[in-house]
Amino acid sequence: MNRRAFLAALSAAALARGANAAFASVAPPRKKVVIVGGGLAGLSCAYELRKYNFDVVLLEGQGRAGGRVQTLREGLYQGLSAETGATRIPDTHELTLSYVREFGLTLEPFRSGDFADVVHLRGKNYVGGHNPEPDWPLQLTAEERRLGRKGLAQRYMAGPLQSLVKGDENSLNVPKAILEQDNATLGDYLKKQGLSPDAIELLTVGGDTTVSAGLLFLVELNEQISRQYFHIAGGNDLLPAALANQLGGAVRYGCKAVSIGQDDGGAWVVIENAEGHETVRGDLLVTTLPFSVSRNLFSDARIPEDKQRAIRELKYFAVDKIFLQMRSQFWKKNGQSGFANTDLLSERFWSLGPEHADQRGLLLSYVIGNKAAKLDQMDMQSRIKQTLADAESVFPGADEHFEGARTKSWGQDPWQLGAFPAFAPGQLSSIPLNARREGRIFFAGEHTSRYNGWMQGAIESAHRVVKEIRA
Numbered sequence: 001m002n003r004r005a006f007l008a009a010l011s012a013a014a015l016a017r018g019a020n021a022a023f024a025s026v027a028p029p030r031k032k033v034v035i036v037g038g039g040l041a042g043l044s045c046a047y048e049l050r051k052y053n054f055d056v057v058l059l060e061g062q063g064r065a066g067g068r069v070q071t072l073r074e075g076l077y078q079g080l081s082a083e084t085g086a087t088r089i090p091d092t093h094e095l096t097l098s099y100v101r102e103f104g105l106t107l108e109p110f111r112s113g114d115f116a117d118v119v120h121l122r123g124k125n126y127v128g129g130h131n132p133e134p135d136w137p138l139q140l141t142a143e144e145r146r147l148g149r150k151g152l153a154q155r156y157m158a159g160p161l162q163s164l165v166k167g168d169e170n171s172l173n174v175p176k177a178i179l180e181q182d183n184a185t186l187g188d189y190l191k192k193q194g195l196s197p198d199a200i201e202l203l204t205v206g207g208d209t210t211v212s213a214g215l216l217f218l219v220e221l222n223e224q225i226s227r228q229y230f231h232i233a234g235g236n237d238l239l240p241a242a243l244a245n246q247l248g249g250a251v252r253y254g255c256k257a258v259s260i261g262q263d264d265g266g267a268w269v270v271i272e273n274a275e276g277h278e279t280v281r282g283d284l285l286v287t288t289l290p291f292s293v294s295r296n297l298f299s300d301a302r303i304p305e306d307k308q309r310a311i312r313e314l315k316y317f318a319v320d321k322i323f324l325q326m327r328s329q330f331w332k333k334n335g336q337s338g339f340a341n342t343d344l345l346s347e348r349f350w351s352l353g354p355e356h357a358d359q360r361g362l363l364l365s366y367v368i369g370n371k372a373a374k375l376d377q378m379d380m381q382s383r384i385k386q387t388l389a390d391a392e393s394v395f396p397g398a399d400e401h402f403e404g405a406r407t408k409s410w411g412q413d414p415w416q417l418g419a420f421p422a423f424a425p426g427q428l429s430s431i432p433l434n435a436r437r438e439g440r441i442f443f444a445g446e447h448t449s450r451y452n453g454w455m456q457g458a459i460e461s462a463h464r465v466v467k468e469i470r471a
């Protein structure tokens with residue numbers, strides 16, 4: 001109801017019943033918004049809509065809130081925990097940080113492993129990043145050898161970021177200079193810059209070069225080469241737990257959406273739960289489900305073909321995380337940080353745990369993309385065995401210190417079918433389409449945000465949808 005219609009209704013009712021009684025009786029009915037998916041996007045959307053007096057119900061398929069924010073504690077030594085999904089918060093991610101403050105959570109520093117200290121190539125460890133540059137076992141040109149790994153990154157990967165115009169850092173759209181790189185794969189982009197195949201390998205050890213070149217620059221921009229990273233003391237899952245706690249009974253767990261639709265009077269979702277099937281109707285509906293698990297949901301939803309295609313075709317990275325619990329952080333005593341990029345199946349290692357080397361810690365093997373898809377074909381014991389063998393090559397002593405493992409495969413998680421979007425060339429440009437409202441159905445979730453692959457993206461998308469709904 002617009003303002004004029006509202007005032008007309010108000011005075012008509014006032015005449016009929018007396019002004020004092022009228023105000024209460026004609027206050028516009030609370031709009032009911034059905035939200036599907038209880039990850040950070042869904043939780044944030046429900047929490048913010050409630051601030052504006054909307055009637056919300058949030059339907060989550062699993063028995064827990066948080067989605068891709070999940071902290072494992074069981075099965076690990078007391079005090080150790082493992083983030084299977086979101087791990088670090090860059091100091092530039094104001095939306096995530098403001099929720100951390102709002103819910104009184106405590107931050108602790110997180111040491112990042114982006115430009116890993118050890119590069120393990122052809123069976124040997126090399127330590128890069130300071131002079132003299134290692135004698136890489138690769139066929140590099142004299143100039144590539146002189147530049148080294150960091151120099152190559154500075155020369156060949158900084159271009160589109162340097163041509164950003166002021167304000168791009170804060171814009172919610174993917175900047176033009178980055179979109180211009182959305183027509184080629186990362187591998188082709190680097191080849192076009194004149195880099196040799198081995199220099200491309202050195203630069204991208206452990207990385208998938210078949211994604212859109214623009215994606216890499218967007219990831220860099222979104223981190224804004226952050227100076228510092230944080231982790232929530234006690235576990236990142238305390239953030240979705242705090243939001244869910246605020247929402248109380250408005251969150252319904254164990255409700256799997258099997259179909260979403262709309263008509264002229266409202267929007268609905270058919271859910272499957274312990275009691276069978278049920279249709280939950282609202283005036284409006286927000287879906288925050290990753291497109292990977294949304295492919296068959298919208299046959300009754302009047303969704304135009306371009307959007308259906310985007311939902312069908314958005315690719316997601318397979319990701320495996322394998323946490324090896326070690327009796328002590330022996331690598332520190334050997335002068336190793338525990339962070340490494342490798343040409344092995346375990347393409348990336350991170351070190352997690354308390355400060356002191358004598359205390360127990362975790363070596364995390366973090367595998368993204370094609371190699372994760374390969375790991376997914378192995379049974380769990382073989383994955384752990386392979387990871388331990390890889391850890392032993394990079395951090396001698398791993399075998400002897402190993403106590404047990406916890407694992408997570410996002411590609412095999414039926415609620416996710418992937419970790420985050422692996423935008424292929426052309427797909428990065430479709431973020432606004434992913435985010436576009438279709439009648440009474442609104443789209444949130446990290447895949448609809450420039451900050452995709454981050455908690456910030458989930459929260460930003462929720463704030464956007466709340467604005468759209470209020471408007």
Ligand SMILES: Cc1cc2nc3c(=O)[nH]c(=O)nc-3n(C[C@H](O)[C@H](O)[C@H](O)COP(=O)(O)OP(=O)(O)OC[C@H]3O[C@@H](n4cnc5c(N)ncnc54)[C@H](O)[C@@H]3O)c2cc1C
Pocket residue numbers: 036037038039040041042059060061062065066067068069084085086087088089255256257258288289290293319410415416418419420444445446447452453454455456457458
């Ligand atoms: C391996 C990995 C590492 C990451 N690292 C970081 C990091 O370091 N820092 C950072 O900020 N972010 C990181 N992220 C990204 C961050 O976790 C996500 O961007 C964010 O949590 C996504 O929230 P969302 O609400 O959009 O989606 P999700 O969290 O996926 O929420 C979707 C919800 O929908 C539910 N669902 C699925 N299907 C159905 C259905 N049919 N019916 C009902 N419910 C359903 C799911 O159970 C889930 O709860 C990482 C993610 C992964 C996977």
